[in-house]
Amino acid sequence: MAGPSYSAISTDNTDDMVVNVAIPAEAVGEGLAHHRRRRSSLGKFSFKGEASWTSSVVNLLNTIVGAGVLAMPAAMSAFGMFPGILVIAFSAFCSGFGLYLQSRCAKYIERGTASFFSLSQITYPNAAVIFDAAIAIKCFGVGVSYLIIIGDLMPQVVEGFVGDVGNMMFLVDRKFWITAFMLVVIPLSFLRRLDSLKYTSFVALVSIGYLVVLVVAHYIIGDTMWNRGEVRYFSWEGPIPALRAFPIIVFAYTCHQNMFSILNEISDNSHASTTSVVSGSIGTACSIYILVAITGYLSFGSTVTGNVIMMYATSFFTTVGRAAIVVLVMFSYPLQCHPCRASIDNVLKWRPSRASFRFPPPKVTAQPVMSDLRFAIITSCVIVASYFVAMTVTSLERVLGFVGSTGSTSISFILPGVFYYKISDPNSAHPVLKEGEGEDCPWDLDTAKKRVLRKASVVLVGYGCVVMAVCLGFLTFFAE
Template sequence: MASYAPVATDMDPVDPMSSSTGSVRGRRRGRGKSDIGHTGQASWISCVINLANTILGAGLLAMPSALSKMGIFLGIFVIAWAGLTSAFGLYLQTRCARYVDRGHVSFSALSQLTYPNLSVLFDSAIAIKCFGVAVSYLIIIGDLMPGVVEGFAPDVEIGFLVDRQFWITAFMLIIIPLSFLRRLDSLKYTSIIALCSIAYLVILVFAHWVIGDIPAAERGPVRVFQWSGPISALAAFPVIVFAYTCHQNMFTILNEIKDNSHFRTTTVIAGSIGSGCVLYILTGITGYLTYGDNIKGNIVSMYPTSFFSTIGRLAIVVLVMFSYPLQIHPCRASLDACLRWRPRSASRQADSSPSRSALLNSPRPAKIPEMGDLRFAIISTTLVVLTFMTAMTVTSLEKVLAYVGSTGSTTISFILPGLFYYKISDPDSAHHQRLIKDEDDQDDFSRDDAEGPDAYESRTWRRKMLRTLSLGLVIYGVCVMITCLAINIFASAHN
């Protein structure tokens, strides 16, 4: 049975002699679910770094172009709204994690509790999406490195140094060892380097705007409140929404974080999403003001060739290189879950379903077994080889990724977190009642009297409201998916 124990933090020390109200709130904020035999090792800052690195990618450099379609005012609103909805999806994941033993939460584990016969579809969507993004990172390396070489040595005559396949192969020597690390926390140092690359790119964009070294003839008009039209604005909408996709690594972070209290996990979300939102707005505004409506695509590619712009292109390469393992990690877990999946017939499900009283008093659901070393090595090798071969033979995945992102990213970010929480938090659900029973056994709700007579009703109302909002997130995700698919179909028909 899960246990809840007070955990002292620097910001909220536990004082057993403090007032009842203050101590109850302190204990709640410090309480995290523990599991015998499992101890998280990742620090708070390590989790924020890895999650922020998953969020921040090459899409940062497309924000100025997105603002040129929407106008500054609407663009800032959409960036903030996209961050808020993505943060809510992450928050629902932390709430869902309470229904699974510490260290064993995953999309597959929650699927087994909610929609067992659909779990293979959920994991397939995650695996395909992460695989496609990983391949796109290798393609970016192959496309940018020849230009980096020419920027540093314009008179180079060595043919293989400007060959995209050579650079993809060369960078795989760095990527492969990182892709075989089991723990996401092990990638915190490479994530720091990647975030330093992000910082350089943001400074580069900001500096060009402050210096104003772009000729006036290359600048277009700037829209503050006007947009370029509904079609153009909708075309830029997916760029902003999908820029926050990091939900595939959230469960791993919840498994590995040392202090998994509600306060700590919520601040991890706030820190990573908040920093991403600030950088997106800063880069979007300064980049757009630099070129106005003449801006197109990646802003760094528009800067005149110079030492600093060449370093910027190299920074993009470093960024995607160290972001590649962050896509392989969830892809491997989802692929493993797909390989383990077996269809569950209705009769088998009915026979194997325990009664409500038995479920309430039984241990938590069986844990999904951890990958053995051989299985881990085989799946990892397969993913690395397939992404490498795809990147070597395909020069553009733009159209494929547009459809994969429209379906996979919306599924991971909005639909699954909302569906899982709405299903598992049903007041009539035995899993939900067992969680309440666990909390009652730990004398959680009995302390509500210390906070006032209406505390229990308030908590019940918040649960109902959160469940309603989770359903709203599902509906929002479906609307985003339909909108993005329609945009992709329209764009393909007019190209």
């Protein structure tokens, strides 16, 4: 499918258009006047997004809600029910605030070109490669975990539906199912636009809906009460179990790697629209997590395990539920491949910069997408590498714990806070940061609100650093 389109309308009668404007460090102080001259020479730049509000929410929600929803009852067991609700809601707020800061940062750069990389170019150019490497590693690790889940669950799904497989032992071989599902994953991973995945994301959300109904229904029926453990409403299990459960809740909201793609593709990128996308997706995910956590925990009490659906007695409905998890992670894999590919491309294109600030080259006459050959090579490398890792490794919990503690924390809290604090400095002389147009420009907030928002971004960075240190320390010294 073709990528997003640009159009340029010349402001004079000449046939030539300046498409590269170099701004030396000594010229930055000219500020607003210089920026206006640049706009005059470039002509009017416009970008048209095509994604609807609904598809944006669906894709972002599907990026958030994954198989981690099944671990929420166990996480609540560690904290106790009411403290667990507060932790789930607080984690949703922090992740939502990170997404909000990303939407504000996107207003400072050309429409349709927002990414962690492009923000790095006008804030911390020489650190861009670190940021994108963290995103690529995180997304690659999550994608591998999805393939491992498929390999682990499909044999159980087959046994649940078929029973004895007889001589067809390949049907209970995890490697066979990983290979088979790659035939579905590969074409989806080669789609250029995130909006193209809106239908598969909808199917994945239907699977999540089924799992939620299954957990709630078993609680209402009460068929697990005979073996239920202790239920703690206000007291926790202890500091070590709580530290083990905390990363599960925090990382369950990680979707920030796809937020800029959402902002680039959405047709209405006004402040109200993008904020409602954030609140709608985060709010829905938080409601799902709390509902599953409460009903799952009240069903099994302290005996609940990390995958609540595996605790129910084998039946047609639970087997369908396990199959629904497979469908969920199968359609979630492309949502991890999309930002992983973009970040790898940015890492390969990165070159050291001597300037403190650097103008992103104006993208007027060309689409901001990589070439077909480059796109195919990077995508193929990601798919092949994740396939071989999933085929050879059966457990990635500890590795993904470190990846999640570093990559997920960085892109969820640290990077949004750092970028916003730097790019929203009202004393900056950088032309892009000084001029705003229209009611939806970055400077539409009054001075007091901007000051509060910048301070809050620093708090979010501090919170991310604490989460990273706590999670890494726990994985190093206290993990099982």
